[in-house]
Amino acid sequence: AQSVTQPDIHITVSEGASLELRCNYSYGATPYLFWYVQSPGQGLQLLLKYFSGDTLVQGIKGFEAEFKRSQSSFNLRKPSVHWSDAAEYFCAVGDSWGKLQFGAGTQVVVTP
Amino acid sequence: DARVTQTPRHKVTEMGQEVTMRCQPILGHNTVFWYRQTMMQGLELLAYFRNRAPLDDSGMPKDRFSAEMPDATLATLKIQPSEPRDSAVYFCASGLEVGTEAFFGQGTRLTVV
Numbered sequence: 001a002q003s004v005t006q007p008d009i010h011i012t013v014s015e016g017a018s019l020e021l022r023c024n025y026s027y028g029a030t031p032y033l034f035w036y037v038q039s040p041g042q043g044l045q046l047l048l049k050y051f052s053g054d055t056l057v058q059g060i061k062g063f064e065a066e067f068k069r070s071q072s073s074f075n076l077r078k079p080s081v082h083w084s085d086a087a088e089y090f091c092a093v094g095d096s097w098g099k100l101q102f103g104a105g106t107q108v109v110v111t112p
Numbered sequence: 113d114a115r116v117t118q119t120p121r122h123k124v125t126e127m128g129q130e131v132t133m134r135c136q137p138i139l140g141h142n143t144v145f146w147y148r149q150t151m152m153q154g155l156e157l158l159a160y161f162r163n164r165a166p167l168d169d170s171g172m173p174k175d176r177f178s179a180e181m182p183d184a185t186l187a188t189l190k191i192q193p194s195e196p197r198d199s200a201v202y203f204c205a206s207g208l209e210v211g212t213e214a215f216f217g218q219g220t221r222l223t224v225v
Contacts, residue, residue, distance in 0.1 A: 034213060036216075040221075042218065043203060043216035043217055043218045043219055044117075044203070044205075044216040045216070046213045046215075048212075049213055054180075089157065096163075096169075097163065097167060097168075098143050098160070098206075098207060098209070099157065099160060099168060100145065100157065100214055101157065102147075102154065102155040102156045102157075103154075105154060105155075
């Protein structure tokens with residue numbers, strides 16, 4: 001069975017600073033990996049995804065993530081955060097049946 | 113603009129009442145998911161369907177929850193009888209095929225008093 005761990009429940013970052021959110025997964029085969037963002041009262045929006053190929057993937061809103069098989073990680077990064085990036089971020093792993101398993105989420109607070 | 117539509121957006125009901133939540137997946141999508149989100153448990157997969165057939169509903173309390181897809185344009189999640197611990201946001205999501213992203217609806221916020 002697949003599982004996802006997001007070690008950081010809460011991160012505070014200054015506007016303009018860089019951001020990195022950690023994600024570790026457990027899955028027996030090559031996983032499908034996703035990062036979603038959720039603003040308050042909203043559904044989840046896909047930021048980016050990894051299926052195969054280049055291990056550095058670019059997403060929307062200036063986000064990128066790097067798949068590292070040796071570390072079972074798929075960390076999300078942004079070089080310079082904006083106040084509008086304050087939200088909750090979820091990492092997810094999908095199996096060959098399409099079942100998505102989400103991590104617990106990381107709440108990002110952006111300070112002026 | 114294709115989107116997953118969930119109704120109602122908010123529901124307050126008394127304990128013991130039946131609750132039905134509806135989801136209209138994106139036209140052409142053949143996979144539908146139901147998730148429940150709470151502060152304590154996060155996002156839990158309750159059930160998911162492929163081509164209207166249930167693939168996995170092991171996340172659902174079987175005695176009170178049921179999920180169906182009467183047709184390709186409608187998925188339903190019913191709780192009968194509802195309990196205060198069922199208070200949560202219920203999300204429906206749909207996808208096209210294995211490995212592609214799931215598109216989420218806005219959710220139904222359920223409060224059982």
